[in-house]
Amino acid sequence: MAAPIAIQLEFGGGAELLFDGLKKHHVTLPTQTEPWDVKQLLVWIQRNLLKERPELFVQGDSVRPGILVLINDADWELMGELDYQLQDHDNVVFISTLHGG
Template sequence: MCALKIDLLFGGGAELLFDKIKKRQVELPPLNKYFSDAKKTEWTIREFIVWIKDNLLREREELFIQGDSVRPGILVLVNDSDWELCGELDYQLQNNDCIMFISTLHGG
């Protein structure tokens, strides 16, 4: 499998955890090159979240990650659709997908 190009967007304050960058295109390596113990070859959002944490997240991991997923209060859109309609963590990433993470958490 070739590297995947993914448009990645952050909003609602989530971008503050990622050097205040709201939009970027990332290129994911073949899955088995990133996760040497990977038994499958296709990227899912589950692995993508780990890749984001390892490569892009700059601070306060607990505000983005909870367990093996995003924390409650982070809305995830896959090509402008709620990820719940796409299979959530098991959604298989496709080349040129647009994945958006929007924080709905606000302090006061």
Template sequence: MTATLKIHLQFGGGAELLFDKIKRREVELPVLKKYFPDCPKEKWTIRELLVWLKDNLLRERPELFIQGDSVRPGILVLINDADWELYGELEYEIQENDNIMFISTLHGG
């Protein structure tokens, strides 16, 4: 089991405002069992990533990004430039060097 899982995160369409206005980040996720000791899974999924993002990177107004255990409607999630629906959404097992993008399609008016 590797010590960490390196991934690339991108935020756009205004979602970056919730993450210190930083559009791109490279992060190293810790060993899943260290962060979620009771998790029966061996690999990080988008579901666990969202919790990690909320705990570690989300700086303000979590209700604009998270709803329940998923992203709020209006947040488009792309995994390696493809819609996350093609990968199983929350259950997608994150791979080393994946590029995961969150784009807000909500605009004030």
């Protein structure tokens, strides 16, 4: 069993508006049999944090195009994207690069 892990989530560039306007969330992901990865994290975020308009944050199994994801200040593309296994005290940042007119 993987122990629960504590991570920090940050939302910016307007994405925070989907999360009650809060930019930072300190969360503890519950114990589960396999290690937590970003794909599972996105499902958890939708169920537990996302307050409105999920189509502005997720598309299919991933974040929608136009949302930049950083894991510990590195582009998630360098970290394995959805397959990256989260570690205790990771910092995951979601920044929307899309701005309405």
